[in-house]
Amino acid sequence: MGNTMVSINGSGQAPPTLLGHGPVRIATGGKIRAGIKVLTKKAADNPQAKEIYDQGVASGQSFEQIEKFIGEALPKLKTPLVPKNVAWFTVRGQDFPNPEIASQILDTFGEERGDGVKRLYRFPVVFPSDMWQAVMPHELVAWGASEKKFWSEYAPDGRVRYCKCFAPVPMNDTGRRVIRVFGGRKTTLRSENGGLCDPEGCAEYQQRQCNLSGRFIFFIPGIKSISAFELHTNSFYAMNAAIQKFETIAFMRGGRISGFLDAKQTPFYITKKLMDVPHIDETGRAVRVRQWIIEIEAPIDVTALLRAHDDEDTAIVNAQIASQILEGPLDVGPTGAAQAAAPLADIPRSQIWSDIDKAGAIDAKQESARPDVAHTRDSASATPKAGAQSAGRERNAGPSLAQVIDVASSYGIDAVTFEAYADRSWGSGWKHNADGRRRALEELGRYRNDPQGYVDKIASQLK
Template identity: 45%
Template sequence: MNAVIPLGAAPVRSIVEERAPRAPVIGRIRPGIKVLTSAARQNEQAVRLYEQLVAAGESFEKIGDEIERRCKIRNALAPRNVPYFTCRRADFTNPDVADEILRLYGEDRGDGLKLYRFPVVFAFNDWMANIPNEMATWGTTGRKFFSEYGVDGTRFCKQYAKPERDARAQRAQRNFGPRSIILREDNAIPDGVCNPQGCPQYQARQCNLSARFIFAIPEIKGLGLMELPTNSIYVLQKAYSAMQTVALARGKLTGTRFWISKREFEITRINEQGEPVRQMQMLTVLDADIDISALLDGAEDQPPALAAASEAATLLEGATNVYPLTAATEPAGAPNDGPLEGMALVPETGEGSGGQTGEFHEAETLEEKRERMTDLLSRLGLSAEDRQPNFRVFAHATYGRGWAQRPADVDGMNARLEAALENRDALDREIETAVREAKPN
């Protein structure tokens, strides 16, 4: 009988298997559009060319290149935030996929068929695999500098090493495998640590957060995933919180149908003069088809609290650690995928804002209260698999059935958890008492 070798334990058999596998991406959905600048609109040929290529479904990169080639106008396009997402044939390896997405999920609200809201399913249970991100400076040939975290959580600034020269051949040595990555060590960053405050690229708005959501769209066929780029720190913060909430409730991210849409919020940003300016902005929102409150409560139809907690705990697992990133502005050399817009319920930087941080002035919603609770549970270690059942018993015994649906009770729980950050022993004793009293005699 042949032995079964676990996945990942088999010996490497090919040069291809030496490298970490990457999910193939077959298309890109963009968070906004690009329009002609005021200067480019003065050129009639550029206007006609723009309208023709947009109608033909060409990518904005090709439209910009064609306008530059034919009209001799550089940087003719500027990003603009709109209530819908851009889904163009030229952005997919199989152009028919774009048409199918619009056919299934597009809406005509009086301005033609547009993609206002669509479902997504993530392929990985690790949120970082679903949203790879970094601080990066882009040039014409790709990344120049980029961030990576060390094992101790330090964010380092790195770059590709220059290939060594072959003295005999009088040329650079051929590189075998991936390009070598080294710490950036120059006058600006002497110790290799990513420090935006002292980084000339960040201060010159050449370095920015570079991230992309990678997902599948239900009912869309193709051997690969799709992506949605973003450069907003608020996007990652809210998406991380949403994913951790789902992971806490279900124990995994795969199999949950999320929905991506846009909503308009009033935000306050800081302009170039350091003054607050209020404006309306369309922000992308990530929702999920899941009843978080029922799962957090242990389900209404479960009779004993302990039994409900034990059964529901099999659906849960601990949260993943995340290192915070520093907000940045639009990189000058990066591929421009649209306005500074992101997947978040809190506001973020907008076009022309100077990359300053926005503020959100509406009251905290129940969803946001639960997201804050998820973060507190993770920080206290209560999202660990062996501690989740006891926490459910404690919550049920303290606030009763349906507590997670009542904002006042969620606030009360958050207050207890925040206090436990300073005194964990008191909360541990309360949980132990609740579990002991819930056990049948």
């Protein structure tokens, strides 16, 4: 989306800037860790290493800092710490720009479970994006001594996975001075294997130097921070299970996973679950190992989500969003002249519904003439006259199918592609009732500042 033009609060088009010429990323400012690190057997037998470790843990230092101090004091002791899978999450002051945030998280959500130590076992989160790829970025990555050496990255069409690396630092004509690089180091395709990421044929992956790495990005309700927090994980099972949860919730919420889950401000929760995890050992045998796996919880009544659109307040919100998508003026006058838009707060609820209904009725007449709109009449047309009139009012209430398709077309999505995506997301009946069309228009509205992101989402779902 490097060349994408986006609309800012309905004020027109905002061109990309010098520093804004690329995909939007969610800034993070603190880490919650999935486990702990402990001394290796060899390091634990060294009194000096044990003293440095105990002091570091007691003072809230990160495990990277502790490992660094041990390495400086005992350079012959290689890899003094190893990860350990535990039932709780690690929250340390040194992992946050403001160490007080770690104390706030533990004080608010920490639990003492019989061992006299308050730890973080479960905590609420709110995700800042409706795209699970944005709140759970992940990649195959191989690390060098101090930076990423190789990493995976998909092509824009989402079909080909490449292996990327940093490009060599360019030199000037004399070959003696480095050329200043604007915007950070450049990346390039790895020369081996034609630049493709092929784990089965990759030496680093087979030697366990390249591994799956991901992180959850979220806010914690009640913890004040302008930056999001992150939780790293290397577990395929944790990430795969999270994707299934995200897609399930999004399906029932009209594509949304961001924000609170319902009107009661219910958040997601992140916790851990002890599971038997299968894997292949060095001899090729399938074995199971019990591990604590990160789990995403959504403690809500799912039937309430399915009923959400029946609520009057929700319907009014949907109508307001539909009005905003139509960008104020509606050709609903007797002569088809555009009417001036008024602030939504100043428009009575009855008028909002009236405008949407009139716009739907007018566009419905033009709908059958559009070659790119599959206009299907339901079986109600064969019923008595009263039933046909009722079905007609239902079809024409709210935004019309033509208006939904027009908005999708403005994003660069053709009618056939959008209808295929919508049919898969909400069922083929979405286009035949006002609530289904509102839901589609509402989802389009959430991406009005990121149309390319919506294009990518649809391509991913259809693939």
